[in-house]
Amino acid sequence: MNNNAINMKIGDLSRISGISRSSIHYYIRIELLPPPEQKNGKIAYYGEEHLELLKQIKSMRDEGLSLYIIKQMLSNKVSKDISSLAVQKQKAPVTQIRDKETKKQMIIEAAAKIFSEKGYFQTNISDITDELGIGKSSFYLSYKNKEEVFLACIDNIFQDLWKEDFPKINRETDVASKLRMRGYAFLKAYPRIKDIVLLARAASVGAEDKTSHKIEDITAKIVSPVLKDLKILNSLGIYDKFDPELIAFAMVGAAEAIAYRLTMDDKYTLEDGFKTLDKINYFSPKLTE
Structure with missing residues (x-):
């Protein structure tokens, strides 16, 4: 798909897709979306591919799927025929990752997104673990509490x-x-x-x-x-x-x-x-x- 079929600035993309700017930036950062085209190296433009992907992401998020599972589905690593309930029960391989720093970084990325959306005081540990599809025990192996992961985000x-x-x-x-x-x-x-x-x-x-x-x-x-x-x-x-x-x-x-x-x-x-x-x-x- 040609992502230059439509030239939109991020404000247009956010308005049409119903996805906040911060979420769009976050999706690009975790490689859920491709980066925009920068004309003259300055202004970022988004295309049809970005809009279609955001529609898919929004639909799957509405079904309760974690970003990890969505990323796997979009990259065809998880069959799209799997029911939403079955996918939701799958655990992201955070618990299978042996490298502690990699595991911590995955938690930080998810926590930063949730903190940005809900605020610090309204965010619970379960919000972060649900985002990754892991249990709380996996979280506590990396961080003592919510404050510690927030400081890591900073x-x-x-x-x-x-x-x-x-x-x-x-x-x-x-x-x-x-x-x-x-x-x-x-x-x-x-x-x-x-x-x-x-x-x-x-x-x-x-x-x-x-x-x-x-x-x-x-x-x-x-x-x-x-x-x-x-x-x-x-x-x-x-x-x-x-x-x-x-x-x-x-x-x-x-x-x-x-x-x-x-x-x-x-x-x-x-x-x-x-x-x-x-x-x-x-x-x-x-x-x-």
Whole structure:
């Protein structure tokens, strides 16, 4: 099937299919959907194949099937003639996987999806295990409780943020250009991490110290490379009238605000967001008092 038969932005695809943007991003991440075509390397377009697959996924989810079983059925690893009840009783091979890290990652992927859909406080361990088609005992072999797997999901945010662009950013020697690359990478990655970021902040209100400290740690990790670049610019006389740490937090905050706006609808593109950051002298202006 030609996935370019219909050119849709993600907002159109979400509206027509009835599937949320966050779910579409998640399905691509776990390879349940193929990635979209990016024209000019900027704007993502989805086609007929994506729409048809989403219709199938929605239908099977309505029958109560787990994403694991759906993925197996779509890849013809499980017969589509098997009744829904029989499939539902099958156990995903999480319990058969000997590698502990692989097993943990599968649980994290499922948990992140459920947390994003239901929220932290409304999510139960059974929601996560049902998503994978495993028993609670398999979950507890990997994680002690819901909080621990949630903290693991937060850890994944930082790992996922710049992983695609980090090698290129790391090779760049011009500091101002490096800041631009970080800004663009952040805008590009934000749709994948938005739900867990917002959820983490909500869950941190009145949460245990462990959760609050974890969120502070992740924030510091996101700000840290920006701060490092700013200190170099500061030594060159750029931003020298301002505290580089405060500027770093202001930059990340501005980037996140614009990134969030880009996810609301299709009015603005990724390139629009990037140009806006550039126009407001986000990257390397000679600030004055």
